[in-house]
Every structure is written in structure tokens, then in C-alpha cells.
Amino acid sequence: MRPPHTRIVFFGVLLLVAPASIVASDGGTAIDHQGDEIIIGAATDQRIEGTTPFESGTIIGVRVKSVGETHPFLVSKAVKVGENGSFDVVFDLSELAPLQGGPIHVEVRHNESTIHELDGVLVTKNMPAESTLTYAPPTDGTTSPPSTTTATTTTPDDSSSGIDVPGFGIVAGLVALGSVILLTRR
Incomplete structure (x- = not known):
């Protein structure tokens, strides 16, 4: 079983990235x-x-x-x-x-x-x-x-509202997700 802080970090990154990838x-x-x-x-x-x-x-x-x-x-x-x-x-x-x-x-x-x-x-x-x-x-x-x-x-x-958040696109989300996965495996 993974520690609870791993899930919190994962969902935090997901919340930051998801709205930025929606085109309105x-x-x-x-x-x-x-x-x-x-x-x-x-x-x-x-x-x-x-x-x-x-x-x-x-x-x-x-x-x-x-x-x-x-x-x-x-x-x-x-x-x-x-x-x-x-x-x-x-x-x-x-x-x-x-x-x-x-x-x-x-x-x-x-x-x-x-x-x-x-x-x-x-x-x-x-x-x-x-x-x-x-x-x-x-x-x-x-x-x-x-x-x-x-x-x-x-x-x-x-x-969607049409608000774009600079720097939090799909690429940034994948990098953040990869970082979270690497940190949780340590």
C-alpha cells in the first residue's frame, strides 16, 4: 500500500494540469x-x-x-x-x-x-x-x-471558462507526473 501523501501529490498535480488542457x-x-x-x-x-x-x-x-x-x-x-x-x-x-x-x-x-x-x-x-x-x-x-x-x-x-494557465500544459503535466512517480518509488 502506498503512503497517503503520494495520492495527495498525484491529485494535486492532476488538478493543476487538467483545467489548462481544456480548449474553450x-x-x-x-x-x-x-x-x-x-x-x-x-x-x-x-x-x-x-x-x-x-x-x-x-x-x-x-x-x-x-x-x-x-x-x-x-x-x-x-x-x-x-x-x-x-x-x-x-x-x-x-x-x-x-x-x-x-x-x-x-x-x-x-x-x-x-x-x-x-x-x-x-x-x-x-x-x-x-x-x-x-x-x-x-x-x-x-x-x-x-x-x-x-x-x-x-x-x-x-x-469551460476559456482560461489558460501558462506553463501548465500537457507537457508540464507529464513532467510533473513523471517526477511524482520517481519520487514515490524511492
Whole structure:
């Protein structure tokens, strides 16, 4: 029979590691857009708007990255959630205009976890041959997309809080568990 302190140490390590390995989905984040995917132009003032159930002042991240044949890029910005859970972030993508356009992936992130994702298209001067989208440079100084009418929403995967504890991931848990096993065998 093992001494009782061995079990206490084992369960203590387990309690520290288990919550950190759970990835949360908030269940109510939405990105405003028209149609099945978001369309973003390679121009200044490209706006991504949406809502999230987080409180006003919470910091979230919005990331846009290329997919497939689209010229490789990744842009990301942190933004504070506004009143009623709204968020609004503006990207300057004008440097991408001469590059190969095509599919993109947009993510909303909180605590280093993706809480909502959406596929889309980056429209540039150099679109793939099969694309029906054409680049239209801004003429009136505004490049914001037309008003949005559709929103996609996420569904909750679990009921965790979404809090990540740095340093207590799966690897740290395995190291701690191995240490406990070695100490109990002495």
C-alpha cells in the first residue's frame, strides 16, 4: 500500500494540469458579413466587425491569414470588446494589392485560443483565373465593404471558462507526473 501523501501529490498535480488542457469555445461570437464567406479587398481600411459574449473591455484578437494559393500573409490585431459585446477592427491590406489573391481564413481569438473562425476571399489585382471576383481600386476614399446583413455563430463545444494557465500544459503535466512517480518509488 502506498503512503497517503503520494495520492495527495498525484491529485494535486492532476488538478493543476487538467483545467489548462481544456480548449474553450465561447458559443456566441459572430463575424458580420454577406453570403457564405467574408470578402475583403486588398486596400486600406478593411473592416471586420462582429459580436461576442465577452464583457466590454475584454481584449480579443482578430487574425486574417492566407490559405492555399493565396500569396502567404498573416495579419493580426488586438482589440477591446465594446458595448453590447461588439468589436470592430480595421486592417490596412493595401500592400497585398499586387500579389496573388484568393482564399483566406479569419479567426477571432481569446486567451490564445480560437473562439470563432470563418473562411473568406482576399480580392487583389492578381486573382486566380477561375475567380469571378475582380479588384476595384477605391475611388471615393472609402474601402469599407457594404453594410453587413448575415452573421455566423459558433456553437459551444464545452462549458469551460476559456482560461489558460501558462506553463501548465500537457507537457508540464507529464513532467510533473513523471517526477511524482520517481519520487514515490524511492
